[in-house]
Amino acid sequence: MSAQLISGKQISEDIRGGLREEVEQLLNQGLTPGLAVVLVGEDPASQVYVRNKEKACHDLGFYSEVHRLPASTSQEDLLALVDKLNHQDSIHGILVQLPLPNHIHEKSVIDAISVKKDVDGFHPVNVGNLMIGDDSLLPCTPAGVIELIKRSGVEISGKHAVVIGRSNIVGKPVSLLLQRENATVTMCHSRTTNMKELTKQADILVVAIGRANFVDASFVKPGAVVIDVGMNRLDNGKLAGDVDFESVKEISGPITPVPGGVGPMTITMLMMNTVLAAKRLKGLA
Numbered sequence: 001m002s003a004q005l006i007s008g009k010q011i012s013e014d015i016r017g018g019l020r021e022e023v024e025q026l027l028n029q030g031l032t033p034g035l036a037v038v039l040v041g042e043d044p045a046s047q048v049y050v051r052n053k054e055k056a057c058h059d060l061g062f063y064s065e066v067h068r069l070p071a072s073t074s075q076e077d078l079l080a081l082v083d084k085l086n087h088q089d090s091i092h093g094i095l096v097q098l099p100l101p102n103h104i105h106e107k108s109v110i111d112a113i114s115v116k117k118d119v120d121g122f123h124p125v126n127v128g129n130l131m132i133g134d135d136s137l138l139p140c141t142p143a144g145v146i147e148l149i150k151r152s153g154v155e156i157s158g159k160h161a162v163v164i165g166r167s168n169i170v171g172k173p174v175s176l177l178l179q180r181e182n183a184t185v186t187m188c189h190s191r192t193t194n195m196k197e198l199t200k201q202a203d204i205l206v207v208a209i210g211r212a213n214f215v216d217a218s219f220v221k222p223g224a225v226v227i228d229v230g231m232n233r234l235d236n237g238k239l240a241g242d243v244d245f246e247s248v249k250e251i252s253g254p255i256t257p258v259p260g261g262v263g264p265m266t267i268t269m270l271m272m273n274t275v276l277a278a279k280r281l282k283g284l285a
Ligand SMILES: Nc1nc(=O)c2c([nH]1)NC[C@@H]1CN(c3ccc(C(=O)N[C@@H](CCC(=O)O)C(=O)O)cc3)C=[N+]21
Pocket: 046, 048, 049, 052, 095, 096, 097, 098, 099, 120, 140, 231, 239, 258, 259, 260, 261, 262, 263, 264, 266, 267
């Protein structure tokens, strides 16, 4: 038996089709959504993601700026650029690609991004708003995970969701969003002692631990939905998720692949956030 594949690529295309129409209407109203991406240094993985973001902006008719700065850029210069983008009317979303070089204090940079232009949803005010269930710009990967589950036809309400990983960018926010959707949520992490006992109870299993092929079939309840947030670059250059897809798909319910699962959805949610931020900044939403 083989499980239903949840295609992030296909779902992304569907959502982007709708977004394209919305952007066309905004263009007619004189509003061009604008996204600025800032990349410090030459991390090859980051370069791939930044290129994918640039392409998505182009496809949707956004205005986009990519600022590629040398790894030696000072924190002061980076903060000056963020400040300039905060005040630039053509820019509605600002994304500073993480991780930053060690000599730059990440939190100082995130804190400096205008809350209204924080399309990553990483600013503490947006994080706090997510926590208390207020309207905010949602972090892209967690928002994409929820969208993938919903669009695969799975009801979240009342289900037991187990999240592996507790990072600020995925594990914690995705847990909050699942809870907001009325799931009962269990969080596991590297120090959890009885992990399989917990994951085998999951109706929905979200894996974001950052270890290639960490979850095999022995972690999974038959029929469970499995969402793989892992992006591990192997020595052979291939991209591997945190889930051993070949073994797990024999027992799971709907499951996301890597690549072609959560990754494209992250970029789609970034595009959605940029449209939302642009509308809000112009008083249209
Ligand atoms: N401030 C910030 N915001 C981010 O959202 C952010 C970041 N920093 N730093 C790095 C991570 C990683 N990330 C990805 C986005 C898309 C794909 C993606 O499109 N993946 C494709 C394939 C990519 C490939 O082949 O390498 C896929 O999974 O199908 C992957 C990873 C965003 N991140």
